[in-house]
Amino acid sequence: MIDNLFSFKRPSNEMPNDFKVNSVERKELKFKLEEYSKKVIEIPLIINGKEVRTGDMGEVRMPHNHKHILANYHKAGEKEISMAVEASREAKKEWENMPWQMRALVFKKAAALIAGPYRQVMNAVTMLGQSKNAYQAEIEAVCELVDFFEFNTHYISKMYKEQPDSTRTVINQLDYRPLEGFVFAVTPFNFTAIGGNLPSAPAMVGNTVVWKPALTAVYSNYFVMKILQEAGLPSGVINFIPGDGAKVADVVLKKDDLAGIHFTGSTTVFNSMWKKVAQNLEKYKTYPKIVGETGGKDFVVVHPSADNNEVVTGLIRGAYEYQGQKCSAASRAYIPESKWAEIKNSLIKEVKNIKVGPVEEFSNFVNAVIDQKAFDKIENYIDYARKSPEAEIIAGGTCDDTKGYFISPTLILTENPKFKTMVEEIFGPVLTIFVYPDDEFEQTLKLVNETSPYGLTGSIFAKDRQAQLKAIKELRQAAGNFYVNDKPTTAIVGQQPFGGARASGTNDKAGAEQNLSRWISPRVVKETLVPAKDYKYPFMDE
């Protein structure tokens, strides 16, 4: 680096295109959708910068057209998993000693490539492989991923400048060491951006990483890996190993130099990994740092002073965007009796009009859920509600997996505030509603707080400032991201750092300084300029 003081200024958020009819970006995207639909690609592992083929194959199919194969990928076996760990060890020395600005430039360049020449490729592969509509793909596979890379490089600039106090005779320096060992990044299917961020954040501060992507997102995640390589990521810094989660974790979590886990996914899987770490604790050279962002059962509370149109829009977008497959999706709502009749009518009318279908047709708001397993799980919840005397399905409820995994946006009304679908994460387009008496707003807030084990996101719709205040206070521990007069989804990097506690994770706020600080192990170097030459204290008699 020419100037060691050079740093990266705070960026602005990448703005999404809206793909209006006849716009250039719409034409480009349609072209890329067609191009990638026509080919079947092969996805190898990438270990130490090289493509590795195992012959143990899996298929990537379009969730909205499951006969259509997009790619065949190779799965890592025990040998390749160990190769990936070894490659990360080998790459560490050069990478951690590279000037941090040079490391950061890899991610700055990746951001520029994604925002520019690969923009519609990232959108197309995310749309086809994960069944997202154009806008849902654009806001995350492009904008959020660009923001993660841009903001994190800026946060590092800020963090590295922080130094402890020194005096005339004692100079103290903080050495921002990466962790001693490698980091294991395990990523979910639902956000391409999370796939890109989880291995990259620890890498930016000098760590090397073994990345296990979700098999249902391996298609878009492979493109992220290729872009990072094109941006100059040195071999072995991030090693891309698709494979069975439990199998990969079993091998990786036994390595004595495991130094950190960067996980996003379900609470069950996170708990299982934490338990394995505990079992292997004596093996490790250092305590692995464990960061995990997990499930949610996100709420919307409506106060009698709320605006009905705003509520209906917030509920529909919050619950059904990306088929409710967001950890932050609105999945339980509390509505006052006085407003219910009007909100119910509008909700049912709007929900019935929502178009469901493949991503290539831009009029579809809802597309397919990710795979057969997700489809079956969501259908089971809907069936449970259909059969229960405590609940009624007031809109949607149809499930059809003939061509793609389509579930219509579903509204369940229950009289039991602790009904199964008010408590458990469904991860599909299902919203359950409980209607409360207007004069029980405060009791309802208590109920919201105590109903589910999660603590991720939530929102209050109210014009009344006192009501907002009560909700903000009473629900302080109920959500790591709390929204006023808005849906509980779509956190933006740099604006609403994202994450929650309780069963929703360690709340280390992806894309924020808090997260980056987990991937360093600071060392303080003290130099005494005029060292003492006599051990006795001045007050002592001769």
Ligand SMILES: NC(=O)c1ccc[n+]([C@@H]2O[C@H](COP(=O)([O-])OP(=O)(O)OC[C@H]3O[C@@H](n4cnc5c(N)ncnc54)[C@H](O)[C@@H]3O)[C@@H](O)[C@H]2O)c1
């Ligand atoms: N809090 C957040 O920020 C956030 C963000 C996105 C998704 N999520 C959560 O993620 C879940 C949906 O994503 P998903 O279906 O990909 O989650 P998942 O837990 O099924 O899978 C996540 C990752 O873990 C791997 N895995 C599976 N079994 C494993 C095991 N036994 N050991 C180690 N790894 C294993 C998977 O292959 C995948 O790479 C939801 O619960 C959602 O709420 C949370």
Ligand SMILES: N[C@@H](CCC=O)C(=O)O
């Ligand atoms: N960043 C996302 C949540 C990620 C979980 O799936 C949001 O706020 O919608």
